Amino acid sequence: MLALPGCLRAAAFWTLVYSYCLLYACTALIKLFCSILIRPRRTFRRTPREVTPTCLNDPFLGTHCYVRIKDSGLRFHYVAAGERGKPLMLLLHGFPEFWYSWRHQLREFKREYRVVALDLRGYGETDAPSNKDNYKLDYIIVDVKEILDSLGYTKCVLIGHDWGGMIAWLIAICYPEMVTKLIVLSFPHPTVFTEYILRHPSQMIKSGYYFFFQMPWFPELMYSVNDYKILKDLFTSKSTGIRKHNFRFTNEDMEAYLYVFSQPGALSGPLNHYRNIFSCLPLKHHQVTMPTLLLWGELDAFVEVEMAELTRVYVKNYFQLSVLSQGSHWLQQDQADLVNTLIWTFLHEDRFRIKD
Known part of the structure; x- marks a missing residue:
């Protein structure tokens, strides 16, 4: 099959983006109208959350x-x-998360590391610029670089999950001197993601929220209706939620997330990250040159496992892929003990050498 010229590929890509955005928006509208018809009072009722959860x-x-x-x-x-x-x-x-998603790793790795769990631009207690253009991936990468400098470090072990995984890949590509070892959970190399999604409608469906989030204000509304039911379901439902019983969200864990994302304007910053995702893709540079560990959940509802193996091509160093049986998308919370063990093993691994 002949490859499409660049201009045709771009046109096809943007046609898919906006078509799917419209389709997803229509689906969301139907769900909203049904909710209003069935339970009009509950649809827009929100529980006040003014007290910070103890956890x-x-x-x-x-x-x-x-x-x-x-x-x-x-x-x-x-x-x-x-x-x-x-x-x-x-x-x-990642999204919709904040520093607290790393609670199990903060406890675990502080024995040997200075562990820093960041609230990304627009999340939690970090400042949230109002203009969506302030969330371009180029700015986010510079944020991380400057934070590293401000902490007094020139290098780090960099770990990212989901959207944070996308950022981690880009930092490793753009500033390889900053990253001694790269660990990514639940997100492939960005080039793999952009090429795979164009060829696999099933992944495009799973990534439908990327396109829906391109719309102004409506996604924020949908995430807040029924007292943030979508947010709750992401972490607790059978299809997308945390599966391992020992690590399922407690009521206090859930309230921590609801507290953070129910604050005025707290959803716009996170969603603005997605509204800029297409600004730097496809990438001009691809290669990752440091030892890399990629962790993936076998039952991830949002990213297909085939992308994990395809990522190997772009890592020009030691690459380890571990697919966790029964793991969901929320690996560092869902499979905390196993994830921590795999990270320790990788960090102590002595086979790190540049491939010939």
């Missing part, structure tokens, strides 16, 4: 810190555990 101030998870970076002037919030001066482990969360 977010658990001293065993670490210390709440803030740093203002020079380039943007934004103030970033992070939670740090482990002694200053130890090697840095930087944790980048």
